[in-house]
Amino acid sequence: MIRLEDVQKIYRPGREISVPALRGITLEVTGGEFVAIMGASGSGKSTLMHIIGCLDRPSGGRYFLDNEEISKKGDNDLAEFRNKYIGFVFQSFNLLPRLNALENVELPMVYRGVRLPERRKRAEEALELVGLSDRLRHRPAELSGGEQQRVAIARALVGEPSLLLADEPTGNLDSTSSAEVIEIFCKLNQRGITVVFVTHEEEIAAFTRRIIRLRDGLVIEDRENRPPRGYAVNAGEVSCS
Amino acid sequence: MSFWEWVKIAFKSIGANKLRSALTTLGIIIGVSAVIALVSVGQGASQEISARFESMGSHLIMIRPVRSAGGDLFIEDAYELEERIPSIEFAVPTVNFSATIKYQNKSYDTSVEGVNSGFPEVRNHNPVSGRFLIPQEIELRSRVVVLGQTVVKEIFGSQDPLEETVYIRGQPFVVVGVMEAKGTTMGVDSDDIAYIPVTTAQRLSGTSSVNTIYVKAKSAADAKIAVSHITLLYSKKFPREDAVRITSQDELLTAIGETTQTFTILLGAIAGISLLVGGIGIMNIMLVSVTERTREIGIRKAIGAKRRDIMGQFLIESILLCVAGGFIGILLGVTASRFISRVAGWTTAISPGAVILAFAFAAAIGLFFGAYPARKAAALDPIEALRYE
Numbered sequence: 001m002i003r004l005e006d007v008q009k010i011y012r013p014g015r016e017i018s019v020p021a022l023r024g025i026t027l028e029v030t031g032g033e034f035v036a037i038m039g040a041s042g043s044g045k046s047t048l049m050h051i052i053g054c055l056d057r058p059s060g061g062r063y064f065l066d067n068e069e070i071s072k073k074g075d076n077d078l079a080e081f082r083n084k085y086i087g088f089v090f091q092s093f094n095l096l097p098r099l100n101a102l103e104n105v106e107l108p109m110v111y112r113g114v115r116l117p118e119r120r121k122r123a124e125e126a127l128e129l130v131g132l133s134d135r136l137r138h139r140p141a142e143l144s145g146g147e148q149q150r151v152a153i154a155r156a157l158v159g160e161p162s163l164l165l166a167d168e169p170t171g172n173l174d175s176t177s178s179a180e181v182i183e184i185f186c187k188l189n190q191r192g193i194t195v196v197f198v199t200h201e202e203e204i205a206a207f208t209r210r211i212i213r214l215r216d217g218l219v220i221e222d223r224e225n226r227p228p229r230g231y232a233v234n235a236g237e238v239s240c241s
Numbered sequence: 242m243s244f245w246e247w248v249k250i251a252f253k254s255i256g257a258n259k260l261r262s263a264l265t266t267l268g269i270i271i272g273v274s275a276v277i278a279l280v281s282v283g284q285g286a287s288q289e290i291s292a293r294f295e296s297m298g299s300h301l302i303m304i305r306p307v308r309s310a311g312g313d314l315f316i317e318d319a320y321e322l323e324e325r326i327p328s329i330e331f332a333v334p335t336v337n338f339s340a341t342i343k344y345q346n347k348s349y350d351t352s353v354e355g356v357n358s359g360f361p362e363v364r365n366h367n368p369v370s371g372r373f374l375i376p377q378e379i380e381l382r383s384r385v386v387v388l389g390q391t392v393v394k395e396i397f398g399s400q401d402p403l404e405e406t407v408y409i410r411g412q413p414f415v416v417v418g419v420m421e422a423k424g425t426t427m428g429v430d431s432d433d434i435a436y437i438p439v440t441t442a443q444r445l446s447g448t449s450s451v452n453t454i455y456v457k458a459k460s461a462a463d464a465k466i467a468v469s470h471i472t473l474l475y476s477k478k479f480p481r482e483d484a485v486r487i488t489s490q491d492e493l494l495t496a497i498g499e500t501t502q503t504f505t506i507l508l509g510a511i512a513g514i515s516l517l518v519g520g521i522g523i524m525n526i527m528l529v530s531v532t533e534r535t536r537e538i539g540i541r542k543a544i545g546a547k548r549r550d551i552m553g554q555f556l557i558e559s560i561l562l563c564v565a566g567g568f569i570g571i572l573l574g575v576t577a578s579r580f581i582s583r584v585a586g587w588t589t590a591i592s593p594g595a596v597i598l599a600f601a602f603a604a605a606i607g608l609f610f611g612a613y614p615a616r617k618a619a620a621l622d623p624i625e626a627l628r629y630e
Contacts, residue, residue, distance in 0.1 A: 056624055076548060082543060082544065083544065084545070098253065098254075107544055108544045108545055111544065155544065
């Protein structure tokens, strides 16, 4: 599914200054996994996420997604990969404020060229899946943080991606909403979607089956995890089995 | 992604900033309407001048002797031209002077023109009541007069002037006809005139020569031939080349046409500049819009928008603004042109060419000035764009 071979990323904010964000990451994620990437800020986890999400290209090493070498692709091909294979969930939701929930969810299909009746139907289904059937016409400003993030998840999965990426998806949410979001991720993973997310909250990472820790641009820990049953994320109840 | 999706997105973002969109479009509206209105004024002027010149008689050639250069022409010269040059249809010798016309206790200063019976044909000017001078009256030096409308109005008011006797330089003249109204051409009242036989005019002013010979050629092509014939004829007759001045109406018309066209182009260009300024306004606001929507662009890119999707969205937005401006501008320009023609009394002519040109120019401005902001938007790095606050 995902294979990174000695992936490096060096930022050059100015001449003679180079900031290495990733210093050689090698890892493989197979289809259907549920992975948390952890690390302190500055450890390179966001950069890694951007590379896995085809938003950025590594400056060294190779990255394969579904056996296609992404590191060699052009901007348009990357856009197409993002559209077809990847669903993104961001910490700050990143919904378009002028569009209602339904239109926001439709957006990836607009860029894929899906016709209106078809994409409307699929958007409705996706919103139903995240439990927002009664909020279709609401704009982001009229929704709570948790609801906004659920809309964002619906948008991420409406294109039936093989990989769902989330960057601190619960970072801006209260504990109840966090629990709901995690529960949705669990369910999606059970349906066979590969889920990878970045977090710094141990309680959230605990629900995944694999935890990868980064420090200073290197993998320092990569271990399996057994998610607990009926575990409580702070105050919120999560049932995922 | 289809073209219509781009159009839909563009419409949405225009609708989201209604006031700003309207103000931006205003630049284009003013530009397009200015082009249309000003060009219509120019074209109207050109048409009016041409029409007036044509009403003076088509294929007209004027021959004026220049006394100081030894030129002198007589009535016989006119008849010689008619006989010897086949391309000439009529030649009318004229003598003019100003005189006071008296009727009962009223008097009026006007210009008196001695002409022959061919005058109505040559100058395209006919009597509206009574008749014009006839050949016998020319031969017999009759004291008959045909009056212009202004003279009739000044002397007779609403009274019928036919068969009345007026005095010109103390001599009694019978009014035999009244000419049709011709109006004012470039500040000269063409109806402020009285026509008498050229022979009578010569006797009254004590001269044997003529002031001008008006010649009518059979066609436009003949006018050119006639001019060269006349030139040749008089170059033999007079030692000096400038003894007679030969002016062809067609040539004059061409020259005036060129002048008015320059005038129209100048007006159009001034208006075009305002259109250009409108275009810069579009570019300015599109650049602001791209900056403002950096995050939106980042989101769209992250979920799979390609370069051309973003480019198309912004380009179509700017073209839509310009085309809408162009459309409203046409309506406004046509209204303004009508208004000018009503209030100022000028003739205006809206040419479809100017309308199409202004509209196409507006659309092209949208494309041109939208291209840079759209490229800028399309080239944004998605990660940078997503970080933008």
